Amino acid sequence: MANLQVVPIPAFEDNYLWLLVRGEKAVVVDPGDAAPVLDYLAQHRLELCAILCTHHHSDHVGGILRLVQHFDVPVYGPTHEAIPGRTHPVAEGDQVKIPELGLEFSVIDVPGHTAGHVAYYGAERLFCGDTLFACGCGRLFEGTPAMMYASISKLARLPDATLMYCAHEYTLDNIRFAKKVEPDNADLIQREAHDRATRAQHLPTVPTTMALEKRTNPFMRSLEPTVIQAAERYVGHALSDPVEVFGTVRAWKDDQD
Ligand code: ZN
Ligand code: FE
Numbered sequence: 001m002a003n004l005q006v007v008p009i010p011a012f013e014d015n016y017l018w019l020l021v022r023g024e025k026a027v028v029v030d031p032g033d034a035a036p037v038l039d040y041l042a043q044h045r046l047e048l049c050a051i052l053c054t055h056h057h058s059d060h061v062g063g064i065l066r067l068v069q070h071f072d073v074p075v076y077g078p079t080h081e082a083i084p085g086r087t088h089p090v091a092e093g094d095q096v097k098i099p100e101l102g103l104e105f106s107v108i109d110v111p112g113h114t115a116g117h118v119a120y121y122g123a124e125r126l127f128c129g130d131t132l133f134a135c136g137c138g139r140l141f142e143g144t145p146a147m148m149y150a151s152i153s154k155l156a157r158l159p160d161a162t163l164m165y166c167a168h169e170y171t172l173d174n175i176r177f178a179k180k181v182e183p184d185n186a187d188l189i190q191r192e193a194h195d196r197a198t199r200a201q202h203l204p205t206v207p208t209t210m211a212l213e214k215r216t217n218p219f220m221r222s223l224e225p226t227v228i229q230a231a232e233r234y235v236g237h238a239l240s241d242p243v244e245v246f247g248t249v250r251a252w253k254d255d256q257d
Helices: 035-043 064-070 145-156 171-181 186-200 210-216 225-235 242-256
Strands: 005-011 015-022 025-029 047-052 075-078 088-090 095-098 103-109 118-122 125-127 163-165
Touching: 005 035, 015 035, 035 047, 035 064, 047 064, 047 095, 075 118, 103 145, 145 210, 145 242, 171 186, 171 225, 171 242, 186 210, 225 242
Parallel strands: 025 047, 047 075, 075 088, 125 163
Antiparallel strands: 005 015, 015 025, 095 103, 103 118, 118 125
């Protein structure tokens, strides 16, 4: 089989619609818009074989109905959310098989950004929508800090080499905030230089690796003394558990936006 390629299709302000391509077959993750996906497929003479969705926000599902008019394909999406055109509801522990590309994904429930958000893990890659971002995490629109902390902790148990594909290019903004939490984190300072150079060339900073996220993403570091101390300074009192640390750092970031 040909090598798997993962192509970012930019959409809206800062979304990436991820297209997985092998030979002449493709799968799209979170097609918020159909037009750029259809253009790419036509230009490269690719046949769409499946659609994967992580959560119900329109910038992730807005293109589904138009895509299925062109390609009669299965649409996988979270069981507990309303996903237009969904044919295959999925939840924790389900497997998604895409034989045309020789791919198989495990579904992971990651509530927090939305109540039914799922992620897809397969081929050493994680497609996590708006749960984890490069050096950041999604806002808690429908979930609690405890839910999101548990979701991110689950993702942290994936292998360090896992390539993480989030749905937005928020990295430099996230790094700016992360430096407020951990100004002396050497890995973070190095990451900033690297990702600034990447963006200066208009290239995506995504994918990133789970290993790099664990070293630099403040939302994956609620057990680190530096992060605990920064969160305590921000709220002005002691914090007794990692969920409180996580929730405080999330609220702190919300205040900056
Ligand atoms: Zn979202
Ligand atoms: Fe989004």
